[in-house]
Amino acid sequence: MRRPRVQALVLTLALSVLAIVWLLPIVWVFVTSLKLTADIVRLPPEWVPWPVTAEHYQEVLFSSSRTARIGRAFANSLVIALGTVAIVVVTSAMAAYPLARLRFPGRDVVFTLLVGSLMIPNAVVLVPQYVLVQRLGWLSTYQGLIVPEAAMTFAFGVFLLRQFFLTMPGELEDAALIDGASPWQTFTRIVLPLSQPVLAALAIFAFRSAWNDFLWPLIAVNRPEMFPLPVALALLRSAYSSESYGPIMAGAALSALPLLVVFIVANQRIVEGVRVSGLKG
Amino acid sequence: MTRGRRRQTGTAYLFLAPGLLLFAAFRVYPLLEGLRLSFTNARLGRASYQFLGLANYTRLADDTRFHVSLWNTAFYTVASTLPILAVPLVLALALNRGALRTVLRGVFFFPFTLSVVTVGLAWLWLLDPVVGPFNYYLRALGVPARSWLADPATAMWAIIATTVWWVTGYYLVIYLAGLQDIPRELYEAAALDGAGGWRTFRSITLPLLRPVLLFVVVTHVIGSFQIFGQVFVLTSGGPGDATRTVVQHLYETAFQNFFQFGAASAMAWVLFAIIMVFSILQFRLLRGHTEY
Numbered sequence: 076m077r078r079p080r081v082q083a084l085v086l087t088l089a090l091s092v093l094a095i096v097w098l099l100p101i102v103w104v105f106v107t108s109l110k111l112t113a114d115i116v117r118l119p120p121e122w123v124p125w126p127v128t129a130e131h132y133q134e135v136l137f138s139s140s141r142t143a144r145i146g147r148a149f150a151n152s153l154v155i156a157l158g159t160v161a162i163v164v165v166t167s168a169m170a171a172y173p174l175a176r177l178r179f180p181g182r183d184v185v186f187t188l189l190v191g192s193l194m195i196p197n198a199v200v201l202v203p204q205y206v207l208v209q210r211l212g213w214l215s216t217y218q219g220l221i222v223p224e225a226a227m228t229f230a231f232g233v234f235l236l237r238q239f240f241l242t243m244p245g246e247l248e249d250a251a252l253i254d255g256a257s258p259w260q261t262f263t264r265i266v267l268p269l270s271q272p273v274l275a276a277l278a279i280f281a282f283r284s285a286w287n288d289f290l291w292p293l294i295a296v297n298r299p300e301m302f303p304l305p306v307a308l309a310l311l312r313s314a315y316s317s318e319s320y321g322p323i324m325a326g327a328a329l330s331a332l333p334l335l336v337v338f339i340v341a342n343q344r345i346v347e348g349v350r351v352s353g354l355k356g
Numbered sequence: 357m358t359r360g361r362r363r364q365t366g367t368a369y370l371f372l373a374p375g376l377l378l379f380a381a382f383r384v385y386p387l388l389e390g391l392r393l394s395f396t397n398a399r400l401g402r403a404s405y406q407f408l409g410l411a412n413y414t415r416l417a418d419d420t421r422f423h424v425s426l427w428n429t430a431f432y433t434v435a436s437t438l439p440i441l442a443v444p445l446v447l448a449l450a451l452n453r454g455a456l457r458t459v460l461r462g463v464f465f466f467p468f469t470l471s472v473v474t475v476g477l478a479w480l481w482l483l484d485p486v487v488g489p490f491n492y493y494l495r496a497l498g499v500p501a502r503s504w505l506a507d508p509a510t511a512m513w514a515i516i517a518t519t520v521w522w523v524t525g526y527y528l529v530i531y532l533a534g535l536q537d538i539p540r541e542l543y544e545a546a547a548l549d550g551a552g553g554w555r556t557f558r559s560i561t562l563p564l565l566r567p568v569l570l571f572v573v574v575t576h577v578i579g580s581f582q583i584f585g586q587v588f589v590l591t592s593g594g595p596g597d598a599t600r601t602v603v604q605h606l607y608e609t610a611f612q613n614f615f616q617f618g619a620a621s622a623m624a625w626v627l628f629a630i631i632m633v634f635s636i637l638q639f640r641l642l643r644g645h646t647e648y
Contacts, residue, residue: 083453083454083455086450086454087454087455087456089450090447090450090451090454090456090460091456091460094460094463094464097463097464097467097521098463098466100467100478100479100482100521101466101467101470101478103478103481103482103489104474104477104478104481107481115487116486116487118487118492119492119496120489120492120493162378165374166374166375166378167375169371169372169374169375170371170372170374170375170376172371173367173368173369173371173372174372177364177367177368178364179361179364179365179368179369180365182368185372185376189379192379192383192384194578194631194632194635195383195387195628196578196581196582196627196628196631197582198582198584198602198603198606198624198627199387199390199624199625199627199628200383200386200387200390200624201606201607201610201620201624202390202393202606202610202617202620202621202624203385203386203387203389203390203393203621204382204386205610205611206389206393206398206617207381207382207385207386207389222378222382223382225378226378226379226381226382226383227382227383229375229378229379229383230379230383233375258367258371262371283469286471287470287471287472288471289471289472289473289584289585289588290584290585290603290607293607294607294611304471304473305471305472305473305474305585306473308471308473308474308477309473309476309588309589312477312480312589320481320484323477323481324477324478324481326477327473327474327477327478330470330471330473330474331469331470331474334469334470335466335469337469338462338465338466338469342458342462342465343458345465345469346461346462346465346529349465349526349529349530
């Protein structure tokens with residue numbers, strides 16, 4: 076064997092070990108969530124949860140106690156994340172299409188404004204956004220979480236989709252327009268079906284940020300039954316004594332689950348979305 | 357022709373309308389409204405308020421807790437920049453050509469799909485001073501156990517480590533994309549000229565990666581100045597005020613203790629100004645010459 080081969084093998088091996096170590100914190104969350112309460116704090120740390128128990132999941136999902144409403148919070152987060160995805164994908168796609176494909180006055184101004192807004196720190200609009208949502212009567216409602224969340228991701232969505240639309244060959248659209256199709260028909264029947272991969276990437280991106288957002292729902296929701304997962308989890312932690320890692324880790328594991336599934340199914344798609352997001356640099 | 361042009365303009369704005377409406381109402385308006393509020397004594401639950409001129413801003417100059425949180429935030433930002441730049445870069449360089457690239461990239465990326473609260477809870481448990489595995493293994497290696505999060509000397513570093521673990525995968529993907537864009541021929545030419553690994557890295561990879569580095573630094577700095585979730589879960593700003601950050605101070609001023617929307621808005625705009633200055637500086641410093 077030649078030396079470079081050996082080197083490559085050693086490198087791959089070292090990286091694999093590092094990758095396993097890298098996953099340990101989240102593995103530890105899952106392992107803990109499946110252990111009997113008495114086993115959780117036992118030293119040395121046991122990395123195989125045996126005997127296995129589902130009691131912590133049962134407790135956080137179905138217990139009637141006021142704090143452990145993880146089941147409800149999970150459902151809330153799903154509604155919020157899916158609602159955000161729907162709004163972001165529709166509005167961004169509609170806005171990105173003319174910005175990429177049509178010529179009209181104000182196009183560059185609009186696009187520059189949208190891209191410039193990506194630099195606005197979310198923390199800066201926190202207080203006035205609260206005032207606005209309060210005035211609309213939207214505190215502790217789904218729309219009070221969905222709409223601001225969608226507005227936060229909209230500009231990025233436009234950027235991502237415009238980038239993609241620009242690279243699409245125009246012949247099909249031209250043919251459709253010549254055949255008398257309206258711009259709307261061209262958009263929905265030709266452009267959107269051809270854009271499925273990038274639309275999926277945007278959907279996952281929007282889902283991730285809505286599913287994980289913490290600061291805005293912490294402020295905009297004050298009824299416990301409306302908490303999304305991150306807020307419910309943070310409060311779950313202060314509700315239990317620090318030794319009760321079982322239920323807390325069960326909650327944390329549940330919150331990791333949907334994106335873990337999406338991630339395993341669509342690894343490549345997510346990476347593609349992130350990659351394009353970096354191109355603006 | 358002009359009629360067609362006009363029709364196209366109408367069509368374009370019809371397509372844009374829903375998004376722009378959302379954008380105007382929930383991005384542009386709050387931004388400007390926040391600036392206006394920062395000159396008032398607006399409070400939560402109070403309908404009327406007066407204009408105070410610059411009073412909120414001058415008061416910030418005397419607010420020692422604000423200064424502490426600003427200092428902590430700046431410290432966090434500066435101290436985390438090098439690891440955030442270097443760790444994913446080293447990983448990207450190692451992963452770039454190797455086998456198992458896709459799988460390993462996926463593994464390192466995975467923590468980035470987690471919410472900050474989940475990440476915080478995982479590390480809270482990992483770093484538990486008594487029964488946490490991290491301290492156990494350190495003790496096994498002969499290093500005395502510590503309360504990493506309760507010790508002012510280490511709390512911020514624990515938060516930085518947590519954040520590096522969380523976001524490395526994101527920057528790794530960005531770096532890998534940047535490395536893919538560097539023309540192969542340059543490396544072949546360098547190899548023919550007998551340039552070694554380090555030499556190649558310094559004179560080809562690093563200069564051509566400059567736009568990517570700029571993106572990573574600017575993104576990281578904008579994010580870092582707004583750090584909140586990690587601190588909220590891991591330390592609540594403690595011990596004492598050792599890890600108190602600007603957004604946490606803002607959050608407490610507006611929504612926890614005083615409900616002072618005017619003062620909190622002034623903080624937000626000071627933060628905004630700092631972030632802008634840093635971003636512009638970085639553009640100036642790193643834009644440089646990227647042509648080759």
